[in-house]
Amino acid sequence: MSDVPTPRFAMRGIRKQFGATTALDGVDFDVFSGEVHALVGENGAGKSTLMKVLSGALRPDAGTLELDGIPFVPRSAADARRAGVAMIYQELSLAPHLSVEDNVMLGMEPSDWGLRRRSEIRRRTVGALELLGHGALDPSERVGSLPIATRQIVEIARALAVGCRVIVLDEPTSSLTLGDIEHLFGVITSLRNQGHAVVYISHFLEEVKRIADRFTVLRDGRSAGSGRTAERSIEDIVALMIGRRIDQMYPKTTRMPGEILLDVSSLSSPPKALDASFTLRRGEILGIGGLIGAGRTELVRALFGLAPVAAGTIRIKATSGWRSPSDRWGDGVGMVSEDRATEGLALAMTIADNITMTLRKDAGRWGFVRPSRIDRVARDWSARVGIRTTGPRQLVGALSGGNQQKVAIARLLHEDVDILLLDEPTRGIDVASKAQLYDIINRLATGDPPNHQQPKAILMISSYLPELLGVCDRVAIMHRGRLGPAHPVAGCSEHTLMLEATGQGGTA
């Protein structure tokens, strides 16, 4: 086998550690010219870290990147692009106020003495668009007025216009309609036929099976397996994605479900959440699984009054229909946002301020607040949920992700809500903190009879299936805006849930 061709692009033994967590543990990946190679894996398997390494946003701790056999060390996204590797992200990186041609040549404008060579810009833009079968697109059109699918084409044209030979597409179909997806697949096929190397990252295994020649599965930061898509079934790929068995990370004491606290029927909050019905009892944890973008977050946001409700009813206690977040706190509902940094917490404020931010019961008459009382509340909760801190006045931004999340949960506990809506509560936190959070969640659902604490009702969204199976009593899967039936976890496996989440479940 001496005539093994050199891959267009290769990564060898990539390792990356963040503190104590190993995000990538020796990943190998390569793609040849004229090939589409899919990279699949569960959320959190390390795909996004790998992409950051590839685009130069992160430096690997070990391992090499090679372009046509030559070592390649990108320092920034622009650097990678100059070398010939273009990333097309889910959130497109176009300037909406500029024209198509100005976007295509942005940062690489051919110019004389600072004056742009407009005819060359036009020529190269049209050339790239023609390669993609979009020669009819007006290069002087403002990008902001184009539909999403066309913007994606513009972004790919940008990669081609500057001579990129490796094109990485990150979840390209997540915001496209079925017709647009067909069209995009046509474009990808023609890219491959023109000799480009395409890396295709997706959750949707049916797409991977259709468009990719080869696949590599990433699991827990390693390449768990790879092969030719034609030779493997979707079930095989799912098995590689899951791989490992549930261990004793998840404590589960006996729970006694009580009365129904939350009754949702045919809830819809377009465009993402289309149809959801379920009930949630006291002393029960209901999990909602599914892929990112399936509409799970929009569902809980509508429940909590942060998104509009277009149809359906939400019955909590005596109320039904949409209520504001302020009303929801009054109803005994609390929410932990999936996005700690921009919504869940005010990072520039103290632990005490964050825990007591609702200030529903810490303020005395005339709305007066005693800082010493708030500090005491924060010290008390820090001890009870195990927040490692120098004191109640420490800024939340200075805490680790796990401790930040405990602050977010402590806010709900201090408010003593009955219903906890937890959106990806363990996202981006280390394993030890995860175990502590699972313990806290379990104790909340079980209640604490000696201290006259009633069990809570918990709705938990997670993209990590082992976690859902380990923590929850029942799990329902959301797929493209629709919530499936809730199954008792005893009858589920990661395999069946993954099939349902990727639309292969055939649920009745």
Add this chain to the structure above:
Amino acid sequence: MKSLARLSHTLGPLAGLVAIFLLFAIAGPESFSSSSNLETIARQTAIVGSAALGMTLIIISGGIDLSVGSMIALVTVVIAAMLQAGINPLLAALGGIAMGALCGFLNGFLITRLKVVPFIVTLGTYLVVRGAAKGFAHEQKIDAPLTWLKELLAALPPGEGWRIVPWGVWLTALLALFVAGLLIYTRLGRHIFAVGSNEQTARLCGIPVDRVKVIVYVLGGAFAGVAGVLQFSRLTIGDPTVAMGVELDVIAAVVIGGGSLSGGEGSILGSIVGALIMTVIRSGCAQMGLPNWVQEMVTGCIIVLAVAIDRWRQRRRT
């Protein structure tokens, strides 16, 4: 150790004030540190200082108000007209403050209902309110009968030295204590910080974000009204063209005092110190016989320097 670092955040501008003061006291003429000059400095700071109380709330909440100078002018006109009509001076002053609060309500209402950023809304009301003042006064100064209102910011008459500074300065100091207490000890105060620090988190926590914003602008207008009363005291007439550009001095005071234009940061002590720093520079330069343009350049440099030092310290802390 942490609380020391937080304290130094407020003490930084104070140290700057002391340093600038000592500089003029040593380099400048002896008259600079005389008690009569100190009283003058206090009197001159009162107008910007009282408006800065409201601006501090607005800036902490993540907003800005460019219409403060126009409000001050409108308030002087309204007070003069009320006095002319024979209304009790106290009622006239309260009427002026109410007018300021009304303008503030207009700002808050437009910002929250139209969803237009505060900079644009108050840039608009800056012109609208100024125009209203001119229209109301028929583009003239309005004379008013002399009342005790002029005593508020007048130099102390001999024999009244026990007051140290005129009543208007005491009023500003008292209001400063009141607002500082509001920020630290009330639910509203904590909500103002939360809205400015992270509006989305505030909404998640059930804080009525729009209501907080409206209240903040109403208070901002009311304190501009107080500044208008003090301005009237100095002028003793209603002048629709007064206080041009004062909003920038007020914003500068807050920013020098540690307020962040992206919200969530600021303190009353800092803003008052910021206002004092600007008056001290003005007074010191004047006493040293430096021309006006030097004062302006020095003040401008201090604004940029103060914020740069503050940012540098924050970067080091994280």
